[in-house]
Amino acid sequence: MSESELALKKCIPCRGDIPPMPIEEARRLLSQLQGWALNDKGHLEKSYAFKGFRPGLEFVKRVGEMAEEQGHHPDVFLAWGKVTLEVWTHKISGLAESDFIFAAKADALLG
Secondary structure, X not given: OXXXXXXXXXXXXXXXOOOOOOHHHHHHHHOOOOOOEEOOOOOEEEEEEOOOHHXXXXXXXXXXXXXXXXXXXXXXXXXXXXXXXXXXXXXXXXXXXXXXXXXXXXXXXXX
């Protein structure tokens, strides 16, 4: 499955009754994303660079709208010239396929 195929899928709300994704599967899906990494907590993370504060703020607004549509919400860090997204499934304290779908959709917001 390619990054664009991930972006076409819909996040599935987690009821908390599944185990976190095995690291091997997470690495396989991670290889389909550009610039995303697993951080020290095992969450997906990516920083985006912008020329100023407003472009980053506009991106954050689009991410927020998409998060509401998908029912899947990242941690968002906004600073001058930079936005960092951290994504994981809170109910299982780990990664699920929806996290990778969300990451691909976030990237697609930049067009």
